[in-house]
């Protein structure tokens with residue numbers, strides 16, 4: 001049997017790839033096949049199937065990096081074997097992770113960067129879980145010390161938080177206290193948020209870059225209100241900033257914005273290295289202002305990889321190459337490089353917003369001035385909606401998401417474009433041309449089929 005397989009592989013290896021038996025016969029997709037196949041056959045089979053995936057650079061829905069320099073890619077490929085947890089075997093990878101953390105602490109204006117503590121993660125979602133746990137643990141310790149109940153923790157945030165915070169609350173048994181949005185207000189209202197707080201509030205989440213619209217929540221104002229509340233009540237509620245996108249944008253192109261560790265009650269910050277940190281997925285970061293902000297009993301020490309290793313992460317093993325790629329970007333770009341890149345994206349986003357508005361049927365919700373993101377809705381009385389626009393743009397290859405806003409504003413549907421590095425002005429103009437064609441088509445459909453509108457669900461998902 002083994003001999004037969006070998007012989008077949010040998011004879012197959014001289015055949016042209018697409019005449020090989022393994023590529024002519026159906027392959028078992030849902031159970032392991034009995035036999036091996038040649039590496040080049042497996043490679044081509046999978047590569048071909050993946051051609052059906054979208055083109056990541058045309059995906060204007062994602063916040064995640066879709067372009068990196070060849071040198072960064074080379075470094076990633078060369079370090080794929082490194083396990084970030086194994087600090088004894090890969091001490092330099094561990095050192096590089098620490099350097100990145102110190103750089104971020106400075107970037108986010110920690111009063112004493114050597115007093116901060118943090119770690120890399122798979123992304124902002126894992127970072128959110130860790131930050132949320134630290135808030136819950138600190139609150140519980142305080143309640144125990146005060147001999148008060150600790151069975152009903154809650155977290156205060158806007159309903160526009162990313163799903164990771166809902167996950168955190170469900171997985172860690174914390175009540176979500178969500179402030180609804182209102183027409184014209186698509187982020188957290190600082191004063192109203194305070195009304196949701198009580199002695200069981202483990203923290204407040206402020207978002208530096210809303211996933212829905214791209215606008216920054218007013219972190220400094222939230223902080224001012226929180227400071228008043230904490231002074232009045234003695235609750236000492238911390239503010240966590242979910243800077244998944246903005247943590248890598250604001251320090252470079254909105255330098256005057258005060259949102260970070262300069263604010264007294266900001267105890268922790270998360271950001272995605274794989275968003276505007278400009279690394280391929282997945283790497284994220286979470287940092288606490290001081291070592292006291294991360295309860296010691298959440299950190300485990302293991303000795304079975306040789307040496308004593310503190311670990312605070314949901315996973316144990318994880319690839320180290322993306323942390324190395326983050327360090328590559330930090331070295332390669334520095335402050336000037338990041339500023340140049342994000343400034344360019346920001347200019348493209350602002351340009352796009354102006355041009356989209358000029359097209360006529362749309363109202364801009366966020367015009368690229370915070371995150372380089374444009375979001376808009378269709379004006380009342382138009383014969384098509386954002387879902388139709390999104391669907392038609394797909395025919396040109398563009399992925400522009402359309403979605404409804406959360407509870408309270410579910411009747412409002414919007415489109416969003418995330419401008420990232422390598423989305424040039426030239427590409428923006430191509431997109432605008434296609435948008436113009438699509439609008440014309442959609443408006444013509446209406447004219448040709450005036451009676452269809454009432455019953456048709458053509459434009460509604």
Ligand SMILES: Cc1ncc(COP(=O)(O)O)c(C=O)c1O
Pocket residue numbers: 063122123124125126162164207209210211242244245272284
């Ligand atoms: C504000 C915000 N927080 C958290 C996340 C989750 O980040 P990740 O995909 O890195 O887990 C996102 C993702 O878009 C986000 O926009």
